[in-house]
Amino acid sequence: MIIWTGASNIFVILTGENYLNLKMNIRIDPYAGFCPGVVRAIQIAEQELRKHKQLFCLGEIVHNQLEVERLEKLGLKTILYDDFRDLKDTRVLLRSHGEPPETYRIAKKNNVKLIDATCPVVLKLQKKVKRNTEEMKMRNGQLVIFGKKDHPEVKGLVGQTGNTAKIIGPDGNFKHLDPARPVRLFAQTTMQSDGYKSLREKLKKKMQEHLSGQPDFVAHHTICKQVEKRIPKLKEFASAFEVIIFVSGKNSSNGKYLYSICKNTNPDSYFISDREDLDIKWFKDKSKVGISGATSTPFWLLEDIAQAINEL
Ligand code: SF4
Known part of the structure; x- marks a missing residue:
């Protein structure tokens, strides 16, 4: 007997004549799916x-x-x-x-x-970057973007600066910046907060040391709230289940990162891209299964995986 509890995304699966003993909860992470x-x-x-x-x-x-x-x-x-x-x-x-x-x-x-x-959030960021570029032009400053140089959002932002922005990649290397000149710092909306905060502090310190005083430095926290709140929620979710099935495209960097969070929180976490990757061994003697995914994983695919586990 299979009971689907709808809004709460819980399958309660009671199998065969022993159904009183064999019960499995399968739950889809309510914070997963597209942003x-x-x-x-x-x-x-x-x-x-x-x-x-x-x-x-x-x-x-x-x-x-x-x-x-x-x-x-x-x-x-x-x-x-x-x-x-x-x-x-x-x-x-x-x-x-x-x-x-x-x-x-x-x-x-x-x-x-x-x-x-x-996305309206990205549009707002583009406008802000454009305004700050004008200001930096007048003050001989530097408009800096923390992001991946080949990411389409970053290309869009750099375009707002007439291709004058300086980019700092995820490694946080800012050797190409001049610590004596003003800085306005922005972040690609999907970057990791920890990396941004660490860069902000190091860069500010470097400028302070160089000028031996208060530098002309403003850091705008432009990481998307939807992305930021995902991490604590995912840790909470991963620790609440015996097995975590994480669904993502193999090339998604966001998928790899979120999966590493699951794996660190719950060692019984498995990365899959579709139902064919499921392995029945993962569910042996387990009764609580959580399904989550990257920000690029559609919710219908998570539902399909829930159904596939149920069929296993
Ligand atoms: S991550 Fe945030 S800013 Fe980026 S597209 Fe999604 S909702 Fe918009």
């Missing part, structure tokens, strides 16, 4: 596809192959920047990461209508 910015972008894509049947998307809408394939079946076609430059008289979706001004210029020149699904 609101990605959910919004997908909703916008689906609305457009209901009206137009086909839509181009500049870059993958989300770093999850299964979700990309699902949307492709509805008519969403992912294109690269080189393809975008050659497109004319059509419609293109901009995903949640945001774009540099150059993308808007190309679209205008080629009569391409942009369906802009940039």
